[in-house]
Ligand SMILES: Nc1ncnc2c1ncn2[C@@H]1O[C@H](COP(=O)(O)OP(=O)(O)OP(=O)(O)O)[C@@H](O)[C@H]1O
């Protein structure tokens with residue numbers, strides 16, 4: 001039998017526009033979250049990357065507006081004070097934050113965005129956008145391997161690596177706050193798992209559009 005709303009065609013409720021997914025990836029420094037986020041973006045060119053603001057110096061090979069927006073502490077504090085940052089935190093003694101404008105634009109357009117931020121940022125973004133955030137915590141296979149990766153990356157001096165290893169324990173202590181956790185032992189597997197999480201988030205019912213029109217007739 002034809003469901004009633006389908007019989008009365010025009011009275012069927014319009015479809016809910018698709019909401020973008022805010023995929024927050026956190027991990028102790030060196031566990032591989034940027035590598036995984038970059039691989040996701042390479043596999044999914046539509047996926048936007050939230051470019052953070054930081055007060056740290058650029059590393060060799062990093063460019064303004066691509067890896068970070070590099071700002072002075074004064075500029076950073078001004079952005080935080082005027083509400084230009086959706087979240088911000090002090091990480092390893094420096095300021096890091098997420099510019100608000102690009103996130104709001106992405107959500108308005110139903111675009112998905114990936115965030116490479118720490119646990120403090122995750123808490124704040126989840127509180128600000130409770131319906132939009134899906135979060136993933138990336139663990140290294142061991143602390144020894146984490147330290148090997150930080151040295152292997154060759155981007156930080158020994159003192160900075162020691163600081164990041166100390167902070168790693170604090171970061172890992174928050175793993176249960178996340179929706180998903182993966183262990184980044186085999187990189188290809190970790191990327192595939194992260195992609196599955198993104199795909200599953202996209203398929204959540206509240207985010208759908210473009211479904212066959214008959215489904216509107218089956219709303220309770
Ligand atoms: N599964 C893996 N096996 C071996 N090396 C890996 C793996 N995943 C990532 N790496 C390497 O580990 C290093 C750290 O990775 P990456 O820079 O992505 O870490 P991160 O978590 O984003 O760190 P940060 O928070 O400091 O930005 C890089 O040199 C990367 O190539």
Ligand SMILES: Nc1nc2c(ncn2[C@@H]2O[C@H](COP(=O)(O)O)[C@@H](O)[C@H]2O)c(=O)[nH]1
Pocket residue numbers: 026027028029030052053056087088089091096097098116117118119120121122
């Ligand atoms: N709360 C936020 N944390 C951020 C943001 N961008 C990056 N980060 C975190 O900082 C560390 C260090 O990054 P690095 O590039 O200096 O190695 C990283 O592990 C992220 O967790 C942000 O916008 N907000």
